[in-house]
Amino acid sequence: MARRNNEKNESKPMSEKIVVETEERSIWSVFAGMVMVFLGIMLVIVGIIALLLYRVDPKLDKTLPVPALTVLPANTSAHALTIRGSVEKEIKRVAVYVNDKEVENAVWVDNGNFKYEYQIDKEGNYKLQVASISGFPIRKVSEKSAVMAVNVDWTAPAKDVAVGYKKEVDTKTLSVTGKTEAFATVVVYNNDAKYIGKADKDGKFSVSVPLAMGQNNFDIEVRDEAGNSVKLDQPIVATRVSGSINGNGSTTGPDLPESAGELEAAMAFLAGNKLMSTFGLLALIVLLANGSLVALKMRKYSV
Template sequence: MQNQLISNKKSPFPLGAWQLFTFYLHFSLLAQEAIKQAAVTSEGNHTLVVTDTSGNEITVKFTIDKTSTVVTGVSNNGLYKKDVIITFNEGTATLDGDDSTSGKTVTSEGSHTLVVTDAAGNATTVNFTIDKTAPNAPTVDTVTSKTTEVTGTAEANSTIVVKEGKDTIGIGKTDQDGKFTISIEKQKKGTNLYVTAKDIAGNVSAATKVTVSK
């Protein structure tokens, strides 16, 4: 005898539709139970076939994607002294909260946040900064023929380079207040020294010329 659905309640559906609904509900519960009992962790396309005791079966196809989108052109916490071109291999993106596309050129200075989300919901967030502005030229104190340290002020946390002609004779960094002290060998009176500041993004200031006095 074939299996039959028996109910003593009036169905709101015609018999065939009610049986079809119950059939899919039955297999849906079977599929859910099968997934609970067999965790699938590997990425890729999968096919699940569930068969009940009567030989009826249902097939479920699904995909697991745990891999985040690959972003190129910028890196997280990156600092750039020029325009950047951002590309990504899949998904949709927002840049600073606005919709964005792969291949977009970012020109505005300041801090930016890129969020790329693929079809599976994996999100990649990249925070980066563009700084194309060179520091002001350093302010340099008087240098005499007896001076062994060049002092002055420039942009905080910048790198200070002291040159005599093309030769670097001293290098150091400013502190958080912008002050610097650079050790050099004594220079002859009349020697021209050139002092520059380079910020953490790599922008270099104009040189400040200092002539060694007596």
């Protein structure tokens, strides 16, 4: 009997076996596909929820460490500010604020250090701050760092600088004075030699430069605190002469006294004093002579 059943099974066509196996595989494929679709839908839902939560403003957490900014120059002519700093290594992101407005909330921290390039679109004063960011998707933020103020200036100093100096001197140095932008750096140079002065809060400056015998030519460059510079059109031309100038040396520039005639006036004054001294001496001699005559007469009468 068993032999007959085996013979009967063996007698089934091969095509019928293939159809049965294909149907079983199709059922498992459909099931696996449905599972994948379900997981995909769940991932999309979780992603949307996380995104919505992430977009919510972070909550202030005063226990988070506050980042520290690396000091930047107070004045700059750059077109981008490189904001650097450091924070505790547990913090992985920081937010950057410019003029109290958040410009970036996901600057990554690498081993406690961070860096961010902020592009400048106009001149002016900029207040920079940073804060630590922690948590995902619900974020927390630390208190902001201390304000770092930076003035962005792209305008060079004006060329109409009032410069004063003597055109002819008998000294080894020449004093160049004038008035320009407050706290500007004034560079007086001759070939490779540079002589530097600093303007005060009112813009007044004075630079002493050495002179060779004969004619000396110098150029002047003015640099503001942001690094903008301008070269003045009018050079300095001064002549050093041998001997002594008697006060007739010419000068140039505003608010500089003319020395011409001062020596002559002094000599005239001294000459006047000498004449008065001579008259005084003569008067004294006459007085003594009169006194002697009076004494002789009195002696004669007494005898």
